[in-house]
Amino acid sequence: MRPEIVLKAGSLAGKILLENGAETYRVEETVTRICESFNAEDANAFATPTGLFVSFEYEEETYVKVLRIKQNAMDLERIHLVNDISRKCVIKELDEVQALSALRSASMIEGYKNIWKIISAGFAAMFFTFLFEGNLFDGIAAGLVGGVVQVIRMELEKLKLNSIVNIIVLSAILTILVLLLTYIGFVDHRDITISGAIMLLVPGVAITNAVRDWISGDYMSGATRAIEAVLIAIGLAVGAGLILSLWMNFIGGGVL
Structure with a gap:
């Protein structure tokens, strides 16, 4: 496991969810599951409508990331994509690099015309x-x-x-x-x-x-x-x- 990439993937998933209207509990649960699916220990996520805090431990090192959420929109398609990526991480269909790449693609999809x-x-x-x-x-x-x-x-x-x-x-x-x-x-x-x-x-x-x-x-x-x-x-x-x-x-x- 590459913890820096896992941290980026988990925080990006939470950021996408928060920016597109997801509930707080869904954001925290999704971020935690993504981190834990790659063997992160003591994974925690704390989300508010304007901020996201992600932390976990791996091999006695602590990794932390804080994000400021500014955009506030509504896009259920992006929420669906992040949930799907999260499930694939849990069942080991994606590694951390593939998950991060998929999340970046999900963050850049075009909305309705x-x-x-x-x-x-x-x-x-x-x-x-x-x-x-x-x-x-x-x-x-x-x-x-x-x-x-x-x-x-x-x-x-x-x-x-x-x-x-x-x-x-x-x-x-x-x-x-x-x-x-x-x-x-x-x-x-x-x-x-x-x-x-x-x-x-x-x-x-x-x-x-x-x-x-x-x-x-x-x-x-x-x-x-x-x-x-x-x-x-x-x-x-x-x-x-x-x-x-x-x-x-x-x-x-x-x-x-």
Whole structure:
């Protein structure tokens, strides 16, 4: 066994999982299993949404690696690939060099094409609007707005701005677009249309992972994810509320 490579493989696996929305317990378990599969002793992993700490012993030497996690996205395909690599390590189908190479490949796979992200966002916003009992025109409007918001979201991600700032900006733009469509008479129920489109930005995964972390006893990670979800919700309210307030003051009309 080459402990330096095992340390790189285990920490890279944890990094990929954390960056793509995996639960804390899954990250720690996967990292530990990868290290132990190559005969590392006393392997430990401690994960938070913003950091990963990996350590183990081998031949009376201690190996430690600390990683700072900055990216926070959602890619289930990468999580699946890391889990598959972890299982292959456990059943000895891969050695440490092959595992590290496979993990590097998994970290660099291309996600869905931008056009599919835009189309998916549009359909999601449309069907959320129907779920909230909006009519056909409300759904079409929400779909168009959802697609535009996804385009803007991808451009904002390139600027590496604070995630809360991005949410406020996207929420404000979304609300402006729906209000303009209402003003020209295309939308019948603007509150429903805004609600349907804004569901694209709601932190559902963060809330779910917070609950999962609490249930598994990872209270710090759960609290961190819960705070993140609350801040995103506040950002959504600030962006949409500010635009609605300005609209009612200068243009007139109620929310309904």
